[in-house]
Amino acid sequence: MLKKTLIVVVSVIFTMTFSLMLLSNAEAVKYVGAKKCKACHLKQYKSWKKTSMSNSFENLKAGVKADEKTKAGLDPAKDYTTDAGCLKCHTTGYGQGGFTSIEETPKLAGVQCESCHGPGGEYKTVMKKNKKAWKENGYTSEELKAIGLIIPSEDEKGCMVCHGKDSPFNETVDAKYKFNFKERLEKTHKHFPLKYKK
Numbered sequence: 562m563l564k565k566t567l568i569v570v571v572s573v574i575f576t577m578t579f580s581l582m583l584l585s586n587a588e589a590v591k592y593v594g595a596k597k598c599k600a601c602h603l604k605q606y607k608s609w610k611k612t613s614m615s616n617s618f619e620n621l622k623a624g625v626k627a628d629e630k631t632k633a634g635l636d637p638a639k640d641y642t643t644d645a646g647c648l649k650c651h652t653t654g655y656g657q658g659g660f661t662s663i664e665e666t667p668k669l670a671g672v673q674c675e676s677c678h679g680p681g682g683e684y685k686t687v688m689k690k691n692k693k694a695w696k697e698n699g700y701t702s703e704e705l706k707a708i709g710l711i712i713p714s715e716d717e718k719g720c721m722v723c724h725g726k727d728s729p730f731n732e733t734v735d736a737k738y739k740f741n742f743k744e745r746l747e748k749t750h751k752h753f754p755l756k757y758k759k
């Protein structure tokens with residue numbers, strides 16, 4: 562009887578510790594950074610890399626884009642690279658378990674894949690694990706959406722978090738900042754046909 566109780570106690574402790582480990586692990590890999598996606602989506606990566614989004618952190622440095630900053634009412638001589646008010650839109654996953662500072666999370670600087678497609682910790686692992694099976698049986702976007710993937714064209718709100726009125730660079734400052742959802746979807750990165758999607 563005592564032995565049985567002991568086994569139960571030990572296995573409960575073991576399960577709890579193990580799930581805690583899994584939990585903290587999942588937390589740690591929530592945002593993985595564009596380099597991880599590049600391994601399998603090289604064409605999208607290369608195309609995104611050429612956009613201003615990949616370089617967006619640089620724009621927070623003093624002296625960069627001075628005329629644009631002045632026009633938007635910002636101080637061009639100021640270093641904004643540690644300003645939480647700017648980081649939330651110029652980095653990936655700021656305040657949500659992603660970017661914290663350029664020293665701690667250099668791989669999450671700029672507006673990366675996961676700013677539009679959602680944190681990839683879980684769906685990236687599934688993509689990796691199922692690549693072979695998908696070749697034979699295909700997959701549905703629904704499966705991936707259930708574990709965090711965002712299909713950006715489905716909801717403009719995901720873009721407006723950053724492209725709305727909270728941005729110092731909105732259409733009231735200059736018409737060129739106006740956000741036209743359809744046009745912008747095309748300019749995110751070049752799009753290529755998916756092979757295995759059902």
Ligand code: HEC
Nearest residue numbers: 597598600601674678681685688689692702755756757758
């Ligand atoms: C180990 C390889 C691998 C990694 C790493 C990977 N993916 Fe994928 N991903 C795939 C495969 C395979 C598909 C299916 C492609 C196809 O159907 O041609 C896919 C599909 C997608 C799709 C299309 C989904 C749909 O249904 O429309 C998106 C978007 C995507 N991946 C984004 C990402 C992002 C963002 C990352 C990084 C966080 C990432 N992937 C990392 C292999 C990977």
Ligand code: HEC
Nearest residue numbers: 612613614617620650672676713719720723745746748749
């Ligand atoms: C996390 C904030 C954030 C989100 C979310 C976001 N963007 Fe952006 N986007 C930016 C920033 C910041 C820039 C400007 C980069 C710079 O110049 O510093 C930008 C620039 C762009 C550009 C211009 C790229 C170029 O070089 O021409 C396009 C296109 C774009 N975004 C489309 C979208 C679309 C479509 C969505 C939604 C699916 C979206 N963005 C979601 C922050 C975001």
Ligand code: HEC
Nearest residue numbers: 620621626629641646647650722723724727728729730738
């Ligand atoms: C609510 C989100 C948001 C915040 C907050 C934000 N930005 Fe941006 N920023 C954007 C977006 C979106 C763009 C791109 C606008 C476009 O392409 O239409 C942008 C563009 C820029 C540009 C490039 C403008 C150009 O014409 O090339 C600079 C520089 C910039 N931001 C600096 C800053 C600084 C500095 C801060 C903090 C004081 C800041 N931003 C805060 C979203 C934001």
Ligand code: HEC
Nearest residue numbers: 595598602605606609673674677712713714746749752753
């Ligand atoms: C500014 C938003 C934005 C960013 C950043 C972004 N994507 Fe996308 N991505 C899209 C849109 C829009 C689509 C088209 C699918 C839809 O929404 O209907 C797409 C589609 C895809 C697809 C499906 C195939 C294709 O080419 O259309 C893959 C794979 C993908 N993205 C990977 C990536 C990777 C990898 C990165 C980073 C290197 C990235 N995306 C960055 C908006 C974005």
